[in-house]
Amino acid sequence: MTDPKDTINIENVVASTGIGQELDLQSVAMDLEGADYDPEQFPGLVYRTQNPKSAALIFRSGKIVCTGAKSTDDVHESLRIVFDKLRELQIQVNEDPEIVVQNIVTSADLGRNLNLNAIAIGLGLENIEYEPEQFPGLVYRLDEPEVVALLFGSGKLVITGGKKPEDAEHAVDKIVSRLEDLGLLE
Amino acid sequence: RLRKWQERIRTKDAGERNLQFALSEIDRMASALGVPRSVREVASVVYRRALNEDLIRGRSIEGVSTSCLYVACRQESIPRSLEEVADVSRVEKKEIGRTYRYIAQELSLEMKPVDPKEYVPRFCSALDSSEEVQAKAREIIDTTAEEGLLSGKSPTGFAAAAIYAASLLCNEKKTQREVADVAQVTEVTIRNRYQEQIETMGIH
DNA sequence: AAATTACTTTATAAAGC
DNA sequence: GCTTTAAAAAGTAATTT
Numbered sequence: 001m002t003d004p005k006d007t008i009n010i011e012n013v014v015a016s017t018g019i020g021q022e023l024d025l026q027s028v029a030m031d032l033e034g035a036d037y038d039p040e041q042f043p044g045l046v047y048r049t050q051n052p053k054s055a056a057l058i059f060r061s062g063k064i065v066c067t068g069a070k071s072t073d074d075v076h077e078s079l080r081i082v083f084d085k086l087r088e089l090q091i092q093v094n095e096d097p098e099i100v101v102q103n104i105v106t107s108a109d110l111g112r113n114l115n116l117n118a119i120a121i122g123l124g125l126e127n128i129e130y131e132p133e134q135f136p137g138l139v140y141r142l143d144e145p146e147v148v149a150l151l152f153g154s155g156k157l158v159i160t161g162g163k164k165p166e167d168a169e170h171a172v173d174k175i176v177s178r179l180e181d182l183g184l185l186e
Numbered sequence: 187r188l189r190k191w192q193e194r195i196r197t198k199d200a201g202e203r204n205l206q207f208a209l210s211e212i213d214r215m216a217s218a219l220g221v222p223r224s225v226r227e228v229a230s231v232v233y234r235r236a237l238n239e240d241l242i243r244g245r246s247i248e249g250v251s252t253s254c255l256y257v258a259c260r261q262e263s264i265p266r267s268l269e270e271v272a273d274v275s276r277v278e279k280k281e282i283g284r285t286y287r288y289i290a291q292e293l294s295l296e297m298k299p300v301d302p303k304e305y306v307p308r309f310c311s312a313l314d315s316s317e318e319v320q321a322k323a324r325e326i327i328d329t330t331a332e333e334g335l336l337s338g339k340s341p342t343g344f345a346a347a348a349i350y351a352a353s354l355l356c357n358e359k360k361t362q363r364e365v366a367d368v369a370q371v372t373e374v375t376i377r378n379r380y381q382e383q384i385e386t387m388g389i390h
Numbered sequence: 391a392a393a394t395t396a397c398t399t400t401a402t403a404a405a406g407c
Numbered sequence: 408g409c410t411t412t413a414a415a416a417a418g419t420a421a422t423t424t
Contacts, residue, residue, distance in 0.1 A: 014403065018404095064403095131299070150399070374419080398417100
């Protein structure tokens with residue numbers, strides 16, 4: 001059988017950084033092609049990169065949030081593009097500002113169907129949130145690693161809240177062993 | 187010192203008035219939903235617990251009242267869907283759901299998932315279905331749920347499909363629209379659940 | 391009636407209301 | 408709390424064709 005760990009796929013990486021310099025977003029919005037800036041709606045300017053695909057939120061403080069990347073490498077590549085674009089606008093940007101990964105969203109597949117009702121009871125109602133009227137996924141909060149897993153009837157799952165790719169692997173291992181202990185897998 | 191006294195009295199009065207308002211709202215919504223007095227009492231107890239645990243802060247009284255009533259219906263095994271509860275509340279469905287999850291978590295209510303069978307009596311009486319249809323619907327729900335078909339599915343849609351299927355099997359046909367209306371789900375949902383259910387039941 | 395679009399849930403940073 | 412951004416999971420709903 002396929003190891004569920006081998007089905008792990010990073011779907012989204014969120015990271016933050018900053019150029020340590022105040023920005024006039026109004027003028028950046030004018031000069032930067034494709035920039036979306038509506039301060040009435042949101043204080044950040046939205047700039048999308050194509051390769052790799054991502055969305056960067058640029059703030060007046062010079063802090064930047066990058067979302068939508070498929071890997072940590074893509075985050076760095078996307079932000080390198082953003083930094084270069086800002087330099088083209090005569091804005092000073094250091095060589096390599098510190099980039100901090102804040103959240104990684106991962107998907108995986110346990111390979112067999114799950115009885116979510118049984119899992120909700122088995123794992124303990126106090127740790128689980130399962131309200132199929134509101135959402136088809138069962139919400140399972142783990143302490144170690146500190147992530148949140150969404151389990152679906154198909155056996156597919158989503159893991160979010162992790163800061164490193166290994167967090168998802170550890171989470172999958174724990175989920176698999178807990179379900180096996182309860183005899184709820186297979 | 188006198189001011190402090192007045193303030194305390196003022197906040198105490200305000201608190202009393204808020205509690206009265208919450209309880210009268212629970213009463214109003216409970217009447218509109220047609221649930222028995224026992225449900226209102228359970229809802230009141232849950233609301234007072236939420237009040238004691240200071241869970242109301244930052245939330246609307248109406249939202250908490252509605253959520254407590256939703257909790258009470260489920261605990262008394264005569265659930266109302268969020269859709270139905272939202273229909274008699276001035277709070278939108280999304281907020282009722284969020285407030286409900288928050289209260290259930292904070293009060294450690296350990297709510298079990300709603301059993302679709304609990305919707306059968308009410309939906310069937312609204313459809314004037316026979317006892318035979320009800321029994322058949324329950325059988326379909328139990329059998330298909332054991333086969334894993336219930337995972338992730340809405341209890342109302344699951345119950346509605348089973349009732350629709352049972353009506354056909356008992357020669358008391360109801361249209362999908364009729365069943366959809368009483369269950370407050372779409373015909374598409376009934377169709378989808380119905381197909382899966384008759385497949386695993388081996389009914390042809 | 392089938393296809394498309396859209397919304398529900400989870401986490402996360404950013405600045406400001 | 409909310410606002411915006413991205414992405415997955417699967418169910419449900421509202422529109423469009």
